[in-house]
Amino acid sequence: MRALLIMMNHAHAFTLTRVTGGRLLLLLRVVGLALITSSALHAAEPIPDADCLLCHGDRELTRTDADGREISLFVDAAVLAASRHATNSCWSCHSDIGPEHPDDGAQVLAVDCAKCHREQSETFGASVHGLALARGEPGVPGCTDCHGSHHVLPRGAPDSPLNATNLGHTCGGCHEQQETEVRESVHGQALARGRREAPTCTDCHSEHRIEPLKGASPIRISERICSQCHASERINAKYRLPADRVKTFLGSYHGLAGRLGSTRAANCASCHGVHFILPSSDPRSSIHPNHLVETCGKCHPGATESFAIHRVHVDLDSGADFGSVVNRWVRRAYLVLIFLVVGGFTLHNGLLWWRKAAAARQASLAGEPRMDVNQRWQHGLLALSFIVLALSGFALQFPDSWAAWMLGSDESIRRWSHRIAAIVLALLGGYHLYYVLLTAPGRQLVRDLWFTRPDGRDFAANARYLAGRGRPAHGQARFGYAEKIEYWSVFWGTVIMGVTGLILWFPVAATQVLPRWAVDVALTIHYYEAVLACLAIVVWHFYHVIFDPEVYPLNWAFWTGRRAPSSPSSAAPRNELADRPGMDSKPGTT
Numbered sequence: 230m231r232a233l234l235i236m237m238n239h240a241h242a243f244t245l246t247r248v249t250g251g252r253l254l255l256l257l258r259v260v261g262l263a264l265i266t267s268s269a270l271h272a273a274e275p276i277p278d279a280d281c282l283l284c285h286g287d288r289e290l291t292r293t294d295a296d297g298r299e300i301s302l303f304v305d306a307a308v309l310a311a312s313r314h315a316t317n318s319c320w321s322c323h324s325d326i327g328p329e330h331p332d333d334g335a336q337v338l339a340v341d342c343a344k345c346h347r348e349q350s351e352t353f354g355a356s357v358h359g360l361a362l363a364r365g366e367p368g369v370p371g372c373t374d375c376h377g378s379h380h381v382l383p384r385g386a387p388d389s390p391l392n393a394t395n396l397g398h399t400c401g402g403c404h405e406q407q408e409t410e411v412r413e414s415v416h417g418q419a420l421a422r423g424r425r426e427a428p429t430c431t432d433c434h435s436e437h438r439i440e441p442l443k444g445a446s447p448i449r450i451s452e453r454i455c456s457q458c459h460a461s462e463r464i465n466a467k468y469r470l471p472a473d474r475v476k477t478f479l480g481s482y483h484g485l486a487g488r489l490g491s492t493r494a495a496n497c498a499s500c501h502g503v504h505f506i507l508p509s510s511d512p513r514s515s516i517h518p519n520h521l522v523e524t525c526g527k528c529h530p531g532a533t534e535s536f537a538i539h540r541v542h543v544d545l546d547s548g549a550d551f552g553s554v555v556n557r558w559v560r561r562a563y564l565v566l567i568f569l570v571v572g573g574f575t576l577h578n579g580l581l582w583w584r585k586a587a588a589a590r591q592a593s594l595a596g597e598p599r600m601d602v603n604q605r606w607q608h609g610l611l612a613l614s615f616i617v618l619a620l621s622g623f624a625l626q627f628p629d630s631w632a633a634w635m636l637g638s639d640e641s642i643r644r645w646s647h648r649i650a651a652i653v654l655a656l657l658g659g660y661h662l663y664y665v666l667l668t669a670p671g672r673q674l675v676r677d678l679w680f681t682r683p684d685g686r687d688f689a690a691n692a693r694y695l696a697g698r699g700r701p702a703h704g705q706a707r708f709g710y711a712e713k714i715e716y717w718s719v720f721w722g723t724v725i726m727g728v729t730g731l732i733l734w735f736p737v738a739a740t741q742v743l744p745r746w747a748v749d750v751a752l753t754i755h756y757y758e759a760v761l762a763c764l765a766i767v768v769w770h771f772y773h774v775i776f777d778p779e780v781y782p783l784n785w786a787f788w789t790g791r792r793a794p795s796s797p798s799s800a801a802p803r804n805e806l807a808d809r810p811g812m813d814s815k816p817g818t819t
Contacts, residue, residue, distance in 0.1 A: 239526065247616065265716065271728075275318060275320040276319065276320045276327070278306075281304070281319040281320075281814060284331075286304065286306065287303065287751065288301075288303045289337075290303055304379050305380075308380045312379060312380050313382060314379075314380045314381055322340045325337070325338045331504075332356060339371075340372075340373070342372045344406070346372075349437050352437040353372070355437045355438055355732055356435075356437060356440065357439050357440060357441050358370055359373075361744070368403070370402075370403060375399055376390070377638075393425060393427075393429050394420065396429045396430055397412060397430065400430045410505035411504045413505065414502075414504060414506045414507060415507055416428050418508060419449045424467075424468070426464050426467070429455075432457065440542075442498075444502075446487065446490075446692075447483070447487035447492070447494045447496035447499075448484075448487035448488050449487070450476075450496040450497055451475065451478060451484065451487060451496050451497050452477065454497075455475065455498075459474045460474075460475040460476075460477050471542070473544055477541075477543060477544050478497065478541060478542060480543075481541050481542070483495045483496070483499075483541065484508065493528075499527070500515060500516055500541065501515065501516060502515050521534075521537035521538065522536075522537045524537070526536045535708075540553075542569070543556075561603060582782055584784075585782055586782045586783050589780075589782060589785060589793060590783075590788065591637060592791055592793045593784075593785040593789045593791045593792060593793040595793075596791040596792040596793045597791060597792050598791055599707070599786040599792050600786055600790045602790070602792060603670065604790075605672070605787060607657065608787055609662070610657050611654070611657060611719070612787075613653075613655045614650045614654040615652075615766070617646060617647075617649075617650035618651060618759075618760075619759065619763050620632050620636065621636060621644075621646045621647035623759075624636050624757050625640070625643050625644060625647060626642045626756060651726075651727075651730055654723065654727075658723050677706065677708050678712070678717070679713070680710070680713055681706070683704065683705070684706075685710075687702035687704050688702075688710050690702035709767070711773055715769060715770055715773075722758060722762050725754065725758050726755060726758055726759070726762075729751040729752075729753075729754045729755040732751040733748070733752060733755060736748045739751075772775040773786070
């Protein structure tokens with residue numbers, strides 16, 4: 230008002246002078262600005278609740294909507310004071326109403342609950358109701374239809390429309406048939422008896438992101454909906470329900486088909502019903518013996534009574550009926566048969582492999598020298614620490630895996646076994662640097678493992694051979710390009726894993742010199758470098774030392790230090806290798 234009076238005073242001053250065309254235009258602008266400013270100030274000022282209740286406190290206050298229905302506009306102050314919004318004022322929700330209401334004739338806008346309940350409103354917008362509301366469909370419920378308007382109560386309040394005992398009636402305002410079926414079902418009857426664990430509408434369809442389950446995947450119905458209660462040890466024990474209903478279903482044909490992605494396989498609701506779920510003893514139940522043929526026939530046309538009596542929830546370890554007993558004993562007999570037959574095959578082939586491996590080991594004693602004792606010890610420690618690092622590392626990354634099971638359920642065991650193996654590998658790496666820099670055999674090893682021009686010729690020859698054009702390369706050097714690639718890959722990988730491992734071991738100290746995101750990047754590098762190393766060992770190293778037909782069943786150089794003479798690459802001059810530091814030309818010696 231003060232701004233308006235100031236503007237009016239300025240306007241009066243203009244009238245005392247000669248009003249020219251420009252001044253008249255300026256006067257009109259000032260008056261218009263004053264009116265706009267006055268309206269904005271009034272709209273921004275909260276309206277006291279007492280002013281609202283002067284009219285809305287009248288029980289007789291009503292209005293007629295577009296459909297001709299009479300709607301009460303009465304607001305009970307006592308009810309509002311007992312609601313969750315007791316600390317809010319009327320204007321907190323109806324901030325679009327100005328002091329001229331209702332004389333201004335402006336239409337009152339719907340309350341925007343998202344101003345305070347943004348997350349819930351966004352979730353509701355993605356629900357079946359919210360999407361229908363966005364499409365403009367009539368009769369779609371909003372926030373006040375479920376929560377109420379002025380009498381919003383906590384869900385646990387007995388009078389709340391969202392209380393478990395009242396929720397069915399609330400949803401039944403739109404879904405009458407479903408509400409009737411649920412009320413007569415085993416779930417509705419349990420809820421009526423005061424069993425608070427009995428599921429309500431929102432337990433299956435969610436709360437704000439309400440979703441239709443018709444057409445949902447079978448595995449979603451079984452694992453995410455029904456299993457909430459029927460896989461609960463506490464609920465099953467409290468109400469003496471069978472504890473294996475979910476487990477036995479998931480192990481059945483229907484459950485396995487659903488887990489493999491089938492959208493046509495039967496789920497829990499296919500047999501037990503959706504809302505009208507009854508125990509098998511009830512003659513109205515879809516799983517009552519009188520209705521089994523009809524129920525199974527929905528998916529299996531022509532199903533007979535003999536077919537329909539098949540049990541879906543089959544537990545091979547229990548069941549007293551004749552069929553279950555026969556099935557259990559047949560299963561046990563086959564387990565014994567499998568153990569004897571496959572165990573015999575395994576023993577036979579294991580001994581056969583060992584005899585051939587022993588023969589290959591004996592033959593390698595006459596081969597060319599490859600590794601002295603020191604190098605074999607280094608290789609052994611490298612292999613042992615790598616295996617422990619791989620098992621413990623993947624056990625830490627995947628705590629539910631078989632690797633974690635092997636190392637026990639305690640994370641500290643997995644963590645410290647990984648760290649101890651890392652320390653062993655780090656010490657081994659330090660010793661290897663000393664070995665290759667300060668010892669004659671070590672320096673010779675590096676010279677033999679350095680890439681040379683013949684390696685390129687051998688690679689090109691093997692590339693032509695793999696393309697079916699030419700013969701394979703039989704290198705004359707101590708090590709071929711395949712072994713050199715592997716050696717320098719191990720060198721590079723050890724440095725990468727060591728640096729990133731230290732960052733992960735001491736993240737607080739690392740962040741004193743590095744940004745925080747560097748720890749996350751180190752974790753990513755550490756993990757994927759480990760995956761790369763393990764796959765390289767399996768695909769590259771194991772082929773050349775195990776699966777290559779020229780060395781199968783095993784290259785014994787890691788144990789005897791010598792390569793079998795049958796290997797085509799053994800054509801290197803024996804005396805030249807024997808004269809190198811650390812090598813011995815006498816068969817069987819180290």
